[in-house]
Amino acid sequence: MATLFRNLSLVLTISFLSCHYLSVTSLASSDGFVRCLLQKIPGELVLTPSSSSFADVLVSSIRNPMFFNNATARPLCIVTPADASHVQAAVLCGRAEGVRLRARSGGHDYEGLSYRSARRGEVFAVVDLGARLRAVSVSGGGDATAWVESGASLGELYYTVAKSNPGLAFPAGVCPTIGVGGHLSGGGISMMSRKYGLAADNILDAKLVNANGELVDRAAMGEDLFWAIRGGGGESFGIVVSWKVRLVQVPTTVTVFVVGRNVDQGAADVVARWQDVAPSLPPELTIRVIVRGQRATFQSLYLGSCADLVPTMSSMFPELGMTSADCREMSWLQSAALIQFWNPSTPVEALLNRRTSLSTFTKAKSDYVRRAIPSDVWKNILPWFTMNGSGQMLLEPMGGFVGGVPAAATPYPHRSGVLYNIQYIAYWSGDGTAANRWISGLYAFMEPYVSSDPREAYVNFRDLDIGENAVAPNDVSTFESGKVWGEKYFAGNFERLAAVKAAMDPTDYFRNEQSIPPFVGPKQVKKA
Template sequence: MNSLKASASSLRSTVFLLMILIFTKPINSKDFLQCMASKFSTANVYTKESTLYSSLLLKSQKNPRWLNSTLAFKPLYIVTPSQEPEIGVTVLCSREHGLQVRVRSGGHDYEGLSYLSRAHFVLIDLVHLREIRINMEDQTLWVQSGATLGELYYNIAQRSSTYGFPAGVCPTVGVGGHISGGGLGVLTRKYGLVADHVMDARLVDVNGRVLDRKLMGEELFWAVRGGGGASFGVITAWKIKMVPVPLTVTVFTVHKTLEQGANKLVDRWQQIADKLPDDLFIRIIVQNVGGGSYGVKKTVQASFNSMFLGNVQSLISVMELIFPEMEVGAKDCKEVSWIESILYFAGHPSGTSREVLLDRDHQLYKSYFKAKSDFVNQIIPETALQQAWERQLQVDEAYMVMEPLGGMMNHIPETQLAFPHRGGNLYNIQYIVKWKVNEAEEARRHIHWVRMLHAFMSPYVSKSPRTAYFNYRDLDLGINGNNGTTSYLEARVWGTKYFKNNFERLAKAKRRIDPSNFFRDEQSIPPFG
């Protein structure tokens, strides 16, 4: 059965390649430029002949395995708008001359869909739209979509040590994509998703209009919070309510190998992770360690990576009561500020300056990889996890990241936003495999491996549908046809895995705002009908 599933995945990839050769037509490269010049300016438009084209294209790509991809076109033009009207004109000129658009805020799309396409296209890179305006009087902020999470975290910390933002742990992720996909993070159990705290948004639609919440209406505003913004237009900015954080938080990471009883601790974690106090977040990162040329045995290690919204003494009291098996002591813990905890979870050494959060292109977050995801709603047998981890020894660098849910997520209905993975889920899993050399055979071998691991886990995770997290994009779940021909019913194959029953409502919102399906990609939401 697993081999059949892997064959199906390979077949989808072959179809993906063949469809590039179909439905393409010659493009007059001058028409788009003339349109931009007549309606706005070409000052921020770069062609393939421009000296800055390559650096602009490559700079924000966080998964370099797409650099030599033959599966899609690179952009005919890169536009780096400095204001919203420029985006509107880019959209109109693209429509007028038969070009698609792709939008990039941080470049972290797992499948490269923010900078590659099977059709000729224009890349709208929001790198110049990064303004952050904070209002401490009402604890709100406006952030433009081209800013990164790191830039946002930094700016909040510069203004306040008692307010934060419940988003993800990778600081180079773009705000635009992260929020529109929902936004899981360390504070999710306490405050929910980042999208749960969005109060307003600004979006450029298919007609070049700039819409705020009032103008777009509540259905579209619902859709872009967790449903992925790129299906509906170009989201340029978000208004967000900040959340309170204590002056002192406590972090710890405890490492246990299989030989040290990691499997028993993970089994215990499964039983309590979603029921922990909302102030306590404990995720598990399972990875390969050892091996190499130093005679150290290769094994699998589980790292219990945690933050507690309080001091060390309070944390230890909680752990002794609900998770004594972990044997966490003061020596394992460190009291830090909230912004220092951001650096800690991002993998920076103690004492690193917070200015590192302003580095949009930090090499720490670039690698060749393929990822998949699951949501778990029942405890996975210890023996099954043991077998999964033993499979990790087949490759050099692989991870299973297990992040707890529960807490506030249990109190928010599935239909509150487009993101549906709320109560009933114990935790989510992200499977990641990385490799060092960007060669076709290396990529094929590692991608096959993670697909087989994902297939092995099928009996133990959510079912009907087997769900996945949209921000962990995975084209193996299904892809749309080219030329905008995919129907709503066809797209349900992958759409219900990300959005469950919310997919129909998303498709109806799409029909209202973009009935011609101009904003589309391999996993965009088609109009209902």
């Protein structure tokens, strides 16, 4: 079976780099920034467009070639810090010379905002954490924790934890090339979220370089800022260089299955039934659905044996027709590789491969569903996946631990009452007109059946279609423009995030097209 990210596997050549790398409004500030950096950090860590490795490093974490063109603003340089002090130097130089920073850990931001600007003329540099800040240190004691640097990939985290102790794991996303920093910053949905919560629910501490260039941990940054960085989206409050995370217990044997149903096998009815069943299954069992073409594929992880899983499926979800013949038993680390690559012969070391190819353009959108969609409607949804320029839909169940956490406990608000999250992805080569028309049309068609007021969205599935910040004459993003998209991602938590931003970065140094704007209003920042 071809998995979601494998289907989107892309090939990008260096010939894309023949266009303009940057558009700057002040050469003086640009030159001054680079000179300042070279006085504070080793020269080999600062890459300008004239550096021989600039192109390779820039492209190494680009996941979507649609942002690699003449209309896209490029960084004036790339900083590849090997230590937190190098990040501090970049912030101090940037503040002094009027150059903003964009931090990149894995490059999976769907709008590419960690390495490009949608606004021509913006002067910025990229702090590429994935180049050197990738260490994972698992506690040798009995507290089941680890410190992981933001540039580490999820695959590197999983591999290091499991090799240290096969009975431990971390609940985060399926795709192993995703960078830890961005993933944790936005929440982090996983195949174990129903049992152990989001990745952000399992953050215990962090080390962050703030807008003043100070390196602070949880105690020094305070609980308001610590609350904000655990799901409030990346690049709004500073640059997190490392995270202390709680590891979770996994059994020696877990079970994975994949069962597909075509339209003529009643796929619409089975998906409709899945909506009621999946959020209420035992938390050890997660079943997600990938809809593509004429087929709905049910992909599952069970923290236990096949012998225990089959009776549960027979009693709670007999419509799927899953049997013991569908089971594959293995270690949790092996399951992480199998769910991504769906090839039993793929070694777990494949999780360490950070590179992806770039031959296909993509566009993603997201929704949350709070009321089950009727089977008759699903019979109208599934034909969308046979149209020209079509893509796929991924349904991830909520409930369990995620649903039991109060909406204000972290910035991620999509908790109680949410049945599942939807991710839509269109993909194409060449002209993307048909694919973009397809995803826009499907998104509009789904509006009556998904959450409303606001129509919720997931910040880790970044979508500039739902709004962008406007910048006021004082060069600060406006709260009202941010509220348009911010309440879709964060609901009632958006105003608190904006108040934290005002307290920690009132001049809006850390910003992108969808960063949290500062807000000072009648409400005080609530304590965590």
